[in-house]
Amino acid sequence: MRPRSRTRLCHRLRSHPAGKGARRSMGERDFIALIDGVHQLVRAPIVLVRDRLNTHVSRRMRALVAERAWLMVFLLPAFSPDLNPVEWLWAHIKRSLANLAVMALDRRETLVRNHLKRLQYQPHTLDGFIAGTGLTLDTPTSP
Template identity: 40%
Template sequence: VRAHIQLGGPLVVVWDNLNTHLAAGLKKYEADHDWLTTVRLPSYAPDLNPVEAVWSLVRRAMANTALDTPHDLDRKLRRELRRIQLRPHLTDGCLTATGLAIDPPTPP
């Protein structure tokens, strides 16, 4: 909801088939809100999920890194995710790697 308010437009959410994503309450919420579109991935399809490529970039950046505390880990993860967020070519590449295309919804 916060993303919809912040962006001021429709939202597309890509979900895997985690059991909490299949709950009746979420399906009802989706049906009640025309600004929300969900796309459900097959049961096991990491190659279709762009976030898998994002985590691959994060793991690569953190390879051979020794961290002293959970706080250091949190800070490093946030820094790497922010680095990716600020480089659109990286996020575009993560989507391109799936072979999927995001088509904007057609207005009614």
């Protein structure tokens, strides 16, 4: 979000092979690559608010963040999904995919990608996810 600009959704959907010992989530390098990509897109400093997922708060991630002077990170309080707009976004997407559990994984991945792509062009819906948290981007005005 940027004050007085439309809200944008930048995402990277990754699928990981199933199997014992295989990573089933994004790692630090995946997250920082996404953040670097967003920085190149917006060409502005980034304030990142994130939850306390272990890869978000790891020593390695803290080192990667420290290398980027344009990146400021704030952590949400523990156990506060109600403050995380991403939780609202996934709830929105999951509602539309609820009856598709038996569908092949690659087909579900395509549907999720399509839903995310459509949300990129719905700034009012994205604003609603943020408003649902109670967090705002209101900036004080001068008297």
